[in-house]
Amino acid sequence: MSLLLKDRVYTIQSATSKRGIYPLHSYKLGLYRLPIKLEDKYEIDSIVNGFKKILVMDQFADRIYATYRWKEENMPDPDTRGYKQIELEIQVEIVTGEVVDMIYQIYPVEKYGDGLWVKDYRKKADANAKMIIDTILRNSILADRMIEYLVKNRQLSQEQAVKELEEMTPLAQIVPNAKPKPKPAAPPPGQEVQQVEVETPSGAKAGPIDVEFKTKLKVTETFAAPSSGHKIKIFGQRKGNEILGIWGEYVSVDYDICIADGACIDACPVKVFEWVEFKGNPSSEKKPLMSREPDCIFCLACENVCPVQAIKIAKKG
Template identity: 85%
Template structure:
C-alpha cells in the first residue's frame, strides 16, 4: 500500500475527511480507501489481537488504531554532554465498514517538546505510517480480502493476486500467526457471515455492466437531476421504468442490473449519488442517481463495492 499511498498524501486543509469527521490537528494526513468490506466484529478483533506484539493496538466502535513508537537521539553516546533522546510516534486509524479507510496523521515535531534537532522527522513518520499500513494489509484478514478483490476485478489467479499484494506492500513486516481464528460467538448467536450472498431480484438483468456500451448504444435521452440541475445521459432504449438502460457518461450505472442495495451511495466519498424512485422496475424501485457526476474523483470505491457489478467509472477526457 505504500506504493499506492505515494499519491494519496496531502496537506490538511479542512477539519473533515472523506468519511465522517476526524480531528485533524496535525501537519499532514494520509488517506487511502480499500474497496473491500470489513464489518464482522470477530474479524476486527482478530486484527487487533494479531498485531498486539508489533504495534500498540486499540479499537473503539468501528475503528482500529495501530500506533508505532520509535526513538531519536542527537548523538550516539548517551553519556556525552548535550545528549538528547525523544520518543516519537505515528498512528494509523482503520475505519471499517462497506469499504475500509486507512488514515494517518503526522503531527508537528514541536508536539514532542524541544525536538527541532530531530532530522528528517516528517519523512520518517511518513515511512513508519506506511509501514504500519503495509503490515496490516499483508498479515491480517485484509490480505485475504484484497486477494479476493484482485482475483475478482482483475481476473487473475490467486497466486498472481498474492504477488501483486506483496508488490503493493514493500514496507510490510512479517508477523507470524497474525490471523488468529475469531472467537466463537456467544451460545445461541450465529456469527456474521464473512461475505453476504448477493440476492438478485426476480427480473433483474445479470451483471456485469458491458464496459463497451458507449460503442454499442446510442444516447436515447437525457435526464435532469432536480437537486443539481445536471443533465445525465441515458444510453440504450428506455421503456418507462420497466427497462431503464445505462445512465451516466462518466459515472455509469446499468439500472437494469442495479438492485438498489445502496452500497455505492455509502462508499462514495464526495456524494455523487442520491436516491431516485423508479416504481415498477423489476430489479429495484429505487436507484442511485449520479446527480453530481462531475464531482467524481475516480476513486472507484462505488465500482468495487457494487455486488452485481452494475457500475463502470470512466475518466474524463
Template identity: 85%
Template sequence: MSLLLKDKVYTVQSATSKRGVYPLHSYKLGLYRLPIKLEDSYEIDSIVSGFKKVFEMDKFADRVYATYRWTEENMPDPDERGYKSINLEVQVEIVTGEVVDMIYQIYPVEKYGDGLWVKDYRKKADTNAKMIIDTILRNSVLADKMIDHEVKTKQMSPEQALKELEEMTPLAQIVPNAKPKPKPASPPPGQQVAQEAEPVANEGAKPGPIDVDFKKKLKVVETFTAPSSHKIKVFGQRKGNEVLGIWGEFVSVDYDICVGDGACIDACPVKVYEWAEFKGHPASDKKPLMAREPDCIFCLSCENVCPVQAIKISKKG
C-alpha cells in the first residue's frame, strides 16, 4: 500500500480534510483510495477481529480504525539520569463502501506532552501508518479483492497480481488467519449445524537448542540487509513473521527458538546485536539482529547467556 497509487496520496497541512471526509484535526493526513468494494458486514467484521492481536481495532458505522502504539526513549537505561520516555500512536481509518479509502493522521508530537526531544517523530509515525495499511491490505479480504481487480482490469494472472500486491506493500507484517472464514450455510428449518472448533494458532517458541549442524542441512533462502548494510544470511524455511528460520552465518540465532529476552545484546562486548521487530512471531515480537556480525570476536558470551540455547557462534573457515 505504501507504494500504491502514489499519485493519489494527499497531504493536508490543516485541521480539516477535503473530499467530504470527516475532519480529523491532524497535523498530516495521507489518503489512499482503493478501487474495490467492501460493503459486506461479515467481511468488515473480519478485518476488526483478524488484526486484534497486532493493532488496537475499533469499528463505528461504516468505518474501521486500527491504532498502533509505540514507546520512544531518549536513552536505553531507565535508571540513567535524565531518562525520558513517551508513548506515541498513529491511527489508520478505513472507510468502507463502493470504494475503500484508507486514511491516516499524524498528530503534532506536542499532543503527547513533553516530547520535543523525540527524534524523527514524523518520519517514524508516517512509516508506522504505512505499515498498518500494508499489513491490513496484504493479509485481509482486501488482498483478494485487489487481486481480482488487477486480474480483471489488467488481464494479469492471479500469480502476477499477487506479486504486484506484494511489491506494493513492502512494509507488511504477516498476520496468520486474518481473512474471513467462509460463511456457514444456513441450516434447514429445525436443524442445527455443529460449530467447528477455531484453529489454534502456534504460540510460543519451539524448544532449543539450536541445531549446530544447520549449515549442512539447510539452504540460504534469502539475505536481509541490516541498517549497518551488512547482508545477513537466512537459513531454512521462512514463512513471513510466523516462521523465521536461522539468521546469521557465523553469529547464528534460531529465531523460532529465541524468546527475545535481550541477554545476548547486554552480554556482547562489541555490540554485534541490535533489536529488530518481527510482529506476530509466536515466540517474541523482537529479536536480536546480528547487524554487525563481522565485528564478532568469538568470545561466546552471547551463546553462554542465552536461556533457551538459540545461539551458535562459529568462526569463519
C-alpha cells in the first residue's frame, strides 16, 4: 500500500469520497481506495481489536480510526539545558462499506505544541501513516480480501497474489492473531443454541441492576473522577471498598455486580469509562468509572454488552 500511495499523496482543499466530501483544510492528504468490501460487523470489530497492542484503535459508525503516537527530542539528554520533547501523532481513517477508503491527513506540527524544531516532521508523519496502512492491510481480514481480488481480477495464482501484497506493504509490522477467528457455525433449524453462563466471582452480587434504584436509594456521597473532575453521584450506603453501591446518575453501574470484564469500555464510542481500582471489592478490584458521564450519547452499547447486566443508561429529564 505504501508503494501504491507513493504517487497518490496530494495537497488539496477537498476530495470526494463515496459518502461526500472529506474536510481536508488544505493539509497534506494520503487517500487510497481498496476495491474490496468490508461491511460485516464481526470483521470490522476484528480490525479494531486486532491492533490494540500497537495502535490506538477507535470506532464510530462505519469508520475505524487507527492512531500512532511517537515522541521527538531535540537532544538525547533530558537534563541538558534547552532540552525539548513533544508527542506527535498520525491517524488513519478507514471508511468501510462496499469499498474501503484509507485516508490520512498531515496537520501542521503547531497543532501539537511548540514543535517547529522537529526535523523532517512531515516526512516522518507520512512514513508512520503508511506504516499503519501497510500493517493493517498485511495482517487483517483486508489481506484475505485483497488476495481474493488479485486472484480473481488479475488472474494471479495464490502465491503470486501473496507476493504482490507483500510488495505493496513494505512498511508492515507483523501482528500475530490480528485476523478474526472463524465464526461459529449456525445451529441446524430447530436446534436450540446452548447458552454460556458468565462465571462470576464468589462474593459478587447477582445481576441485573435494580432499574428503580433512584426511587429506593439516596445519593450518599459524590466522587470526583481523577481525569475529568466530574462529580459522580453514589447511590446507597458505601462501606469502604467492600460494598460500593450504584455509581452514576445517567450512566449507572452497580459496582457490587460488576465483574470488570471490560466490555463496556470497549463498546463505548465516546470513551465515557476509564479503569479505577477498588482493592478488596469481592466482585472485582477494578471498575469502569464513568469519568466522562456528561459525554454519553445514550446509545446503550455498554448496557447491551454487559454480561452480568450491571449497567443502566437513563437519559436526562
